[in-house]
Amino acid sequence: MTLNQPRRVLSLFDSTCLIVGIIIGAGIYQMAPAIANGAGGPWAVLGLWFLGGVLSLCGALCYAELATAYPKEGGDYVYLNRAYGSWAGFLFGWAQLTVVRPGDIAVMAFAFATYAAPVLDGLLVKWGISLANGHKLYAAGAVAGLTWINVAGVRAGAWAQNLLTILKAIGLLTVVGAAVAAGQAAMSETAAVRTEGLSWTLALIFVLFTYGGWNEMAYVAAEVRDPKRNILRAMIWGMGAVTALYLLVNGAFLYALGYSGLAASEAVAVDVVRKVWPEQAAWFVAALICISALGAVNGLILTGARISYAVGSDYAWFRKLGRWDSRRDAPVTALLVQGALAVGLILILGDFVKTVIYTAAVVYAFYLATTLAVWVLRRKEPSRERPYRVWGYPVTPWLFALVCAILMYSAVTYQPLLSAASMGIILTGLPIWWWNRRRPESAQSPGSV
Numbered sequence: 226m227t228l229n230q231p232r233r234v235l236s237l238f239d240s241t242c243l244i245v246g247i248i249i250g251a252g253i254y255q256m257a258p259a260i261a262n263g264a265g266g267p268w269a270v271l272g273l274w275f276l277g278g279v280l281s282l283c284g285a286l287c288y289a290e291l292a293t294a295y296p297k298e299g300g301d302y303v304y305l306n307r308a309y310g311s312w313a314g315f316l317f318g319w320a321q322l323t324v325v326r327p328g329d330i331a332v333m334a335f336a337f338a339t340y341a342a343p344v345l346d347g348l349l350v351k352w353g354i355s356l357a358n359g360h361k362l363y364a365a366g367a368v369a370g371l372t373w374i375n376v377a378g379v380r381a382g383a384w385a386q387n388l389l390t391i392l393k394a395i396g397l398l399t400v401v402g403a404a405v406a407a408g409q410a411a412m413s414e415t416a417a418v419r420t421e422g423l424s425w426t427l428a429l430i431f432v433l434f435t436y437g438g439w440n441e442m443a444y445v446a447a448e449v450r451d452p453k454r455n456i457l458r459a460m461i462w463g464m465g466a467v468t469a470l471y472l473l474v475n476g477a478f479l480y481a482l483g484y485s486g487l488a489a490s491e492a493v494a495v496d497v498v499r500k501v502w503p504e505q506a507a508w509f510v511a512a513l514i515c516i517s518a519l520g521a522v523n524g525l526i527l528t529g530a531r532i533s534y535a536v537g538s539d540y541a542w543f544r545k546l547g548r549w550d551s552r553r554d555a556p557v558t559a560l561l562v563q564g565a566l567a568v569g570l571i572l573i574l575g576d577f578v579k580t581v582i583y584t585a586a587v588v589y590a591f592y593l594a595t596t597l598a599v600w601v602l603r604r605k606e607p608s609r610e611r612p613y614r615v616w617g618y619p620v621t622p623w624l625f626a627l628v629c630a631i632l633m634y635s636a637v638t639y640q641p642l643l644s645a646a647s648m649g650i651i652l653t654g655l656p657i658w659w660w661n662r663r664r665p666e667s668a669q670s671p672g673s674v
Contacts, residue, residue, distance in 0.1 A: 230549050231298055231447040231531075237455045239383045240442055243524055244463030246390035247438030249397070250521030251336035251514050253471060256431045257478060258490045263428025267484040273425070274475050277432035278468030283625040284592065285439040285460040286615045287599045292443040293612040294602075296452040299535025300443030301595045308598035308605065311539075312658050317591050318536035319654030322566070324647055326529035328584050329437075330368060330522055330567040337518035338363035340511040364571045371523045372564035375530070378553040379448060382527045389520035396513035397470050400494055404477030407500035410486060426635045430585060433632065435471070437588075438521070439464055440595075444528040448554075453612035526563065533559035540661045585636035586644040587651055593629035596622045 235243070264270040291304045299318070306314030338360040345363055375382040442449070442459055449455050478487045481497045490496050494513070499506035534556035537547025546559045599615060599622045615621050637644045 230551075231445075232554055233448055233450045233452070234379055234554060235383060235445060235449045237450070237458055239387065240445075240449055240455055240459035241463045241466070242387045242390040243383070243445070243527070244439060244442055244459055245394070245466055246386045246520040247441050247524035247528070248436055248463070248467045248521075249390075249393055249470065249517055250333050250435075251340075251518045252431070252435035253397075253474060254492075254494050254510070254514050254517075255336065256435060257475060257493050258488055260428045260431055261484065261488040263425050263431075265425070267479050269425075270475055270479060270484070270487070271472060273428060273432050274471050275468070277429065277436050278464065278471065280625060280628050281433065281436040281439050282461075282464045282468075283617075283621050284596060285464050286617075287596050287622045287625060288440045288443050289457040289460050289613050290599055290611060290615045291595070291602070292446045292456045293453050294609055296446040296449070296456070297535070298444065298447040298531045300440065300446070300532065301591055302532055302535045304443075304595055304598045304602070305591075308601040309594070311662060312655065313594065315536065315540070315658040315661075316651060316654050317594075318532055319657065320587055320591065320651045321529060321532045322536070322563070323654075324650055325584050325587060326525065326532070326563060327566040327570045330525050330529070330563075331364065331570040333518045333521040333525065334364035334367045334567070334571060335360065337367050337515050337522065340514040340518070343507075343511060361571055365568045367519060367522055368526070368564055368567050368571065371519065371526050372560055374523070375526050376553065376555060376557050376560050379527070379555050382523065382555070385523050386520065386527065389516055389523060393513065393517045393520050394466075394470065396516065397474055400497060400510075400513070401473050401477040403498045403501045404481035407481045407497065409480055410483035424635075426631065427639060430632050430635055434585075436464075436467065438524065439467075440592075441524060441528040444531040457613045526560065530556050530559040530563050533563060542657070542661050582636055582640045583643045583647050586633050587647050589629045589633045589636070590648075593626050593633070596626045596629065 260273060261270050264273050288300075292300070295303050295307065297303050299314075302314045302318045302321075304314075305317050341363050342359060346359055349359055349362075371385070374385050439460060442456055442463075446452055446456060449459075475487075478490075478493055478497060481500060482490060482493070486496070487493060492507075492510070494510040495506050498509055502509065533543070533546045534549065535547075537543040537545060537556075537559065539547070546556070546562060548556065548558050550557045600619060602609070
């Protein structure tokens with residue numbers, strides 16, 4: 226008899242593409258100039274991007290220990306439940322359902338819409354449709370279309386992710402090739418001239434935002450083949466590939482434009498490609514960013530629904546979210562609800578930077594709590610089998626936890642009202658958890674394995 230629960234169908238290649246595809250979105254193209262301003266010089270630019278990769282790897286290794294020890298759908302939801310109690314896991318699931326995941330999906334969908342507009346606007350005009358709400362229409366259409374693919378099943382979602390990841394990696398390498406072909410910028414352009422921009426701590430927030438997604442493997446742990454080996458491998462290979470690509474691309478930007486040119490650019494990838502293909506540059510980069518954004522949206526949709534599914538499996542009020550379609554190997558209801566919430570945000574919001582800051586304090590608060598859960602669970606459950614133990618313990622988790630605390634502080638001080646609004650929404654989950662903590666007798670304890 227087929228059980229209505231996840232099956233292990235994702236290969237190591239699927240898992241690695243999932244990580245790379247989610248991490249590499251539109252942020253590398255949109256934020257590179259602002260990050261360069263915050264860095265203050267060419268070597269500092271590369272240093273910030275390298276530091277972001279190292280810090281993200283520290284976090285990924287902590288998650289690898291937790292994911293291999295507790296290979297269940299839901300990721301942080303499971304770990305926080307076991308480390309601190311059901312209230313903490315529920316707040317994480319509530320945050321992902323109401324604020325973080327719909328916001329992340331909306332941000333990437335708007336990035337797609339922005340760069341798809343030159344093509345799609347022409348079609349709307351041809352069909353006699355107003356352009357007033359064009360970007361919202363494109364973004365909502367992207368979310369709806371990719372949600373439908375994932376509703377069709379995990380294999381369809383994984384194949385879409387693999388294809389989009391391969392295409393975006395080829396595109397990034399093409400940008401690097403164009404920079405090499407264009408030749409080095411004049412030495413005067415490479416001088417470390419500080420311009421007005423972000424502080425280096427805020428620049429690091431945006432660097433780490435572009436690396437965001439390394440923890441997504443934990444949410445589909447129950448669907449990964451041979452999780453004791455492949456979860457760690459996928460995280461290390463995925464983070465290594467992304468860090469190498471980001472360093473190559475930023476090195477290419479600096480080589481072709483110089484530091485001042487990078488820091489002043491409003492469309493950095495277009496400026497680089499234009500040196501080789503002046504007429505095709507804008508179209509090529511627009512297509513590349515569209516593919517990158519769609520890959521991130523697809524991955525966020527695939528993994529995010531697994532968090533809602535885990536919450537629905539434990540709490541009666543959200544039971545419909547916890548239904549698993551064994552024929553499709555997917556949490557169909559969770560996917561549809563998540564898609565509807567993301568589309569709702571798209572119709573209301575639309576500012577990329579504000580959305581990042583709006584979610585930053587919440588995201589890093591849970592990163593902090595989950596990282597410390599490595600330390601807590603080693604003491605609470607010392608006999609638990611841990612196929613992988615994080616390298617450098619206890620320095621690695623405490624270092625990443627410190628970084629999370631610093632970035633939380635930076636986000637709150639930069640936009641206190643936005644941060645307070647998002648935290649307020651999250652805290653409304655506490656009374657909901659309190660009323661929901663009594664579940665049917667047949668249900669498992671939240672986050673149990």
